[in-house]
Amino acid sequence: MSISAKTTALIVLMGVLLSLSAFVVQRSIVYPAFHEIEVDYARNNIDRVVRKLDTQRQAIDFTVYDWSAWNDTYSFIQSGDPEYIESNLYPDTFLNFGFDVALFLNLDGEVVWGSVYDFPSDGGIVDLTAAHLDDVVAATAKFTGRIDPEEDIDDQATSGVVQVAGIPVLFAMRPIVQSDGSGPHKGYVVFGQFLDDELITTLSEQIVQDFSIEPVPENTAPAAPDNYSLKIIDQSTLSASKIYSIEGIPTLRATAILPRNITELGRDITYYGIALLILLCIALATALLALFRWIVVKPIMSLRTDISSISSAMDYSLRASIKNNDEIGALSREFNSMLQMIESNNTELLRLNDELTSKHQTVLEVQSDLQAANAELKRLSEHDPLTGLSNRLALEKKLEQAWGILCRTGDPLTVMLVDIDLFKLYNDRYGHQAGDRTLKQVADILANAMKRKSDMAARYGGEEFLLVLPGTNAEDALSIAASIREQVIAANIEHDCSAIEPFLTISIGISSVVPHAGLTTGDLVRAADKALYTVKGSGRNNFRYEPVDTTGQ
Numbered sequence: 364m365s366i367s368a369k370t371t372a373l374i375v376l377m378g379v380l381l382s383l384s385a386f387v388v389q390r391s392i393v394y395p396a397f398h399e400i401e402v403d404y405a406r407n408n409i410d411r412v413v414r415k416l417d418t419q420r421q422a423i424d425f426t427v428y429d430w431s432a433w434n435d436t437y438s439f440i441q442s443g444d445p446e447y448i449e450s451n452l453y454p455d456t457f458l459n460f461g462f463d464v465a466l467f468l469n470l471d472g473e474v475v476w477g478s479v480y481d482f483p484s485d486g487g488i489v490d491l492t493a494a495h496l497d498d499v500v501a502a503t504a505k506f507t508g509r510i511d512p513e514e515d516i517d518d519q520a521t522s523g524v525v526q527v528a529g530i531p532v533l534f535a536m537r538p539i540v541q542s543d544g545s546g547p548h549k550g551y552v553v554f555g556q557f558l559d560d561e562l563i564t565t566l567s568e569q570i571v572q573d574f575s576i577e578p579v580p581e582n583t584a585p586a587a588p589d590n591y592s593l594k595i596i597d598q599s600t601l602s603a604s605k606i607y608s609i610e611g612i613p614t615l616r617a618t619a620i621l622p623r624n625i626t627e628l629g630r631d632i633t634y635y636g637i638a639l640l641i642l643l644c645i646a647l648a649t650a651l652l653a654l655f656r657w658i659v660v661k662p663i664m665s666l667r668t669d670i671s672s673i674s675s676a677m678d679y680s681l682r683a684s685i686k687n688n689d690e691i692g693a694l695s696r697e698f699n700s701m702l703q704m705i706e707s708n709n710t711e712l713l714r715l716n717d718e719l720t721s722k723h724q725t726v727l728e729v730q731s732d733l734q735a736a737n738a739e740l741k742r743l744s745e746h747d748p749l750t751g752l753s754n755r756l757a758l759e760k761k762l763e764q765a766w767g768i769l770c771r772t773g774d775p776l777t778v779m780l781v782d783i784d785l786f787k788l789y790n791d792r793y794g795h796q797a798g799d800r801t802l803k804q805v806a807d808i809l810a811n812a813m814k815r816k817s818d819m820a821a822r823y824g825g826e827e828f829l830l831v832l833p834g835t836n837a838e839d840a841l842s843i844a845a846s847i848r849e850q851v852i853a854a855n856i857e858h859d860c861s862a863i864e865p866f867l868t869i870s871i872g873i874s875s876v877v878p879h880a881g882l883t884t885g886d887l888v889r890a891a892d893k894a895l896y897t898v899k900g901s902g903r904n905n906f907r908y909e910p911v912d913t914t915g916q
């Protein structure tokens with residue numbers, strides 16, 4: 364796996380791990396934080412709803428306060444004078460003060476005067492007094508017990524919610540006292556509002572928050588300050604509920620349906636954040652890879668190309684290029700140092716090789732000289748120094764060698780003993796040195812007469828020569844002997860004290876045999892010697908053939 368591939372895998376792995384980490388952090392920290400904000404937001408909103416309901420209750424209570432601490436009301440509750448009602452409590456008064464129920468109760472909780480209206484949104488007035496007055500009186504009269512006349516005038520109040528014809532009525536009640544707040548109180552004033560859909564819609568518009576209400580039984584556990592009920596409806600909405608208590612008594616449950624904008628925002632931020640992070644990782648990985656290729660891979664590939672060129676050319680005088688002053692540059696310098704060392708070693712090796720070659724040449728020359736000397740020694744050991752012909756030692760070897768070969772081939776072996784006639788007289792007449800030159804002259808004639816490579820002319824001793832002719836039969840030998848004799852005569856070497864001719868002559872004894880067991884070279888030479896002896900005895904200057912004596916076998 365290449366460095367690039369490994370680095371790519373590492374960066375991708377890091378990117379994936381980073382994205383996963385970011386995702387986990389987003390899901391476990393950021394997203395819950397948004398959820399917490401949303402919960403706070405929901406609580407604030409449902410708190411606003413409850414506060415709005417309480418504000419509504421307070422508004423009714425303020426109105427009740429005005430009407431209950433008023434001398435006219437104080438007189439009315441005692442006298443029941445209809446003038447008070449006609450002057451003050453016509454339907455528009457209800458509409459202006461924003462309540463639907465008005466009750467004036469005596470100290471026994473019995474209604475002195477009361478009316479119940481409904482004000483639909485089309486501007487009409489529906490008088491519900493006949494239908495619901497008794498219900499309202501029955502529901503509210505029992506609250507008179509909550510009012511303590513001994514309390515300060517400001518605290519002599521109660522309020523609550525009662526159900527009339529299935530509709531909750533928010534009411535406030537105060538005792539009727541004189542305008543200066545003095546008593547004793549003579550009855551109770553009750554004003555109330557239908558918490559119907561129309562009013563709830565109006566309140567919702569005022570606080571810009573839709574909500575609904577439902578009555579709760581009185582024995583419902585009092586709501587703790589943070590007793591909220593939050594319920595996730597679906598991905599985009601949740602419901603927040605809170606019990607609205609009046610004087611510590613649970614009365615209504617207000618519920619608001621809220622959009623989960625914040626959670627959605629958190630989720631979107633999480634997803635967009637992760638997507639952005641992944642894009643950043645990809646961009647960063649791409650940039651890192653490009654940078655890595657530029658800083659690391661490219662110089663390494665360049666160094667590799669240099670190394671490849673140098674090793675294929677085997678030219679260690681070349682150097683890798685150093686492009687950066689970093690670790691790869693240091694590697695290139697180390698490589699160049701190694702090349703320098705190899706080059707130095709090569710130079711030294713070449714010098715040593717030259718020296719070795721020179722010594723080898725010397726050895727070869729010495730060897731050649733030795734071979735020449737050996738050859739010369741061999742030649743000297745096998746040749747006669749005066750005539751240049753083979754000596755007696757070489758002759759013996761030749762005879763034995765030829766005898767062995769011809770024993771197997773069945774061809775004849777011929778020898779000739781050549782002796783210069785009356786050579787003593789020649790020496791005496793012309794001197795020993797002249798005798799030497801003549802010996803050499805005759806030897807040359809004999810050597811030239813040896814036509815085959817296997818023939819040999821040897822100095823047998825003194826002025827006597829032995830010619831060895833393997834494969835030559837007697838007939839051919841006689842012809843050769845005649846030719847040699849004539850050549851010596853033709854040489855016309857003066858020998859004026861010879862009794863034969865006035866020039867030098869020779870005598871030749873010839874013998875030939877097919878070598879075989881029972882005979883030796885000695886037998887053959889002896890036969891030739893016998894022939895020579897016969898020639899010498901019969902006047903010299905001639906040649907003769909003598910067969911080998913095989914009678915002694």
Ligand SMILES: Nc1nc2c(ncn2[C@@H]2O[C@H](COP(=O)(O)OP(=O)(O)OP(=O)(O)O)[C@@H](O)[C@H]2O)c(=O)[nH]1
Binds near residue numbers: 786790796826
């Ligand atoms: N100059 C010279 N003479 C040699 C050499 N070797 C032998 N001689 C002489 O050759 C002569 C041989 O003489 P002999 O054996 O008596 O025979 P010859 O005089 O040739 O008589 P025949 O052989 O019977 O014809 C001797 O005088 C030797 O000194 C040599 O190397 N150089």
